[in-house]
Amino acid sequence: MTKEELDAFFTTGISGNITNLTLRILFILVIFLVGSKLIKLLLRIVQKSMERMNAEKGLITFVNSFLKAALYVVLAFILAQKLGVDAASIIAILGSAGVAIGLAIQGSLSNLAGGVLILLLKPFGVGDYIVDSAGREGTVDEIQIFYTKLHTFDNKVVVLPNGNLANNTLINLTAMSTRRLDIKVQIAYGADLKKAREVLTDMLDASEYTLKDQVRRVIVDSLDDSGVTLCLHSFVRTEDYWNAKWDLTERCKLTLDENGVEIPFPQVDVHMR
Numbered sequence: 001m002t003k004e005e006l007d008a009f010f011t012t013g014i015s016g017n018i019t020n021l022t023l024r025i026l027f028i029l030v031i032f033l034v035g036s037k038l039i040k041l042l043l044r045i046v047q048k049s050m051e052r053m054n055a056e057k058g059l060i061t062f063v064n065s066f067l068k069a070a071l072y073v074v075l076a077f078i079l080a081q082k083l084g085v086d087a088a089s090i091i092a093i094l095g096s097a098g099v100a101i102g103l104a105i106q107g108s109l110s111n112l113a114g115g116v117l118i119l120l121l122k123p124f125g126v127g128d129y130i131v132d133s134a135g136r137e138g139t140v141d142e143i144q145i146f147y148t149k150l151h152t153f154d155n156k157v158v159v160l161p162n163g164n165l166a167n168n169t170l171i172n173l174t175a176m177s178t179r180r181l182d183i184k185v186q187i188a189y190g191a192d193l194k195k196a197r198e199v200l201t202d203m204l205d206a207s208e209y210t211l212k213d214q215v216r217r218v219i220v221d222s223l224d225d226s227g228v229t230l231c232l233h234s235f236v237r238t239e240d241y242w243n244a245k246w247d248l249t250e251r252c253k254l255t256l257d258e259n260g261v262e263i264p265f266p267q268v269d270v271h272m273r
Contacts, residue, residue: 028079035075043068057126059119065145111146114162118143123165124172132160133168178211178235181244185252186227188262193220193228196261200232203255209244210234227264 043064050060124130124140130150131137136158138150148165150158173179187196197218204216214235221231232252236244256263 032075032079035078039068039071039075042071059143061126061142061144062115062119069145110163111161114164114166115143115145115148117166118148118162123170124175128175129173131171131173132165133170136160137173173241174238177238178214179238179241181210181232181234181236181241181248183232183245183248183252184221184229185232185256186224186229186264187256188227188264191228191261195259196230196256199255199259199261200230200252203251204232204234204248207234207244207248207251209236209240209247211236226266 046067047060047064050063118124126140126143128140129137130140136150138152138156138158140148141151141157142149143162146162147159148162150160152158185200187193200218201216204210204218205212210216211234216234218230218232221229223229232248234248253263
């Protein structure tokens with residue numbers, strides 16, 4: 001190769017390759033930006049369509065997150081092709097890496113399957129108050145592809161894997177419209193048991209929270225070291241549960257005090273010889 005040919009290569013060939021590479025990168029960036037905008041637009045259309053169909057919030061969140069992940073995978077596949085990567089090569093690489101990827105993300109796949117089961121079997125939905133097998137509890141805010149988010153009573157966010165929720169015992173405290181409220185209170189052994197039961201029953205009957213078409217009763221629950229433990233059974237609306245519990249607990253103390261029924265405290269009798 002002569003000196004003139006080398007000069008021509010370095011002046012035109014390299015600059016031409018750099019120009020082509022720059023144009024290709026710019027073209028790919030344009031595709032990515034346009035594709036991202038289209039994905040967001042499609043997700044909004046799907047979400048609004050599901051909302052018009054009155055779909056559950058949990059299903060909307062799940063479909064939205066799943067569709068978003070799938071569309072971005074398709075966009076990445078298109079960008080790889082534009083970079084010059086052969087489609088057959090991409091499929092071959094994905095196939096050979098499939099087993100390794102499956103082993104590496106088997107926990108995530110379990111969570112994905114758990115999310116599908118939750119949406120199909122509906123043990124709970126968005127807005128329900130649940131307690132999982134480990135005692136974590138809160139109101140369901142979102143059901144995503146892999147995780148479910150709970151909003152706790154003290155304003156914390158708990159993120160739980162869907163696989164654990166689908167494969168373990170959980171309690172849905174808001175599945176029913178009513179709940180039974182049990183309140184225990186002690187009276188002294190020397191107190192008038194019949195009077196205590198009577199005034200506490202009247203208190204339950206007069207409460208704004210107790211459901212009058214359900215059973216309300218006051219029973220002797222146990223005979224303990226310091227006194228007789230009474231248990232107040234009544235049914236309240238699920239949304240009123242905590243307000244009813246706090247209100248009736250306070251009313252128990254006030255009612256017993258007003259009627260001269262002694263509430264004991266732990267004590268020990270010592271006999272000296």
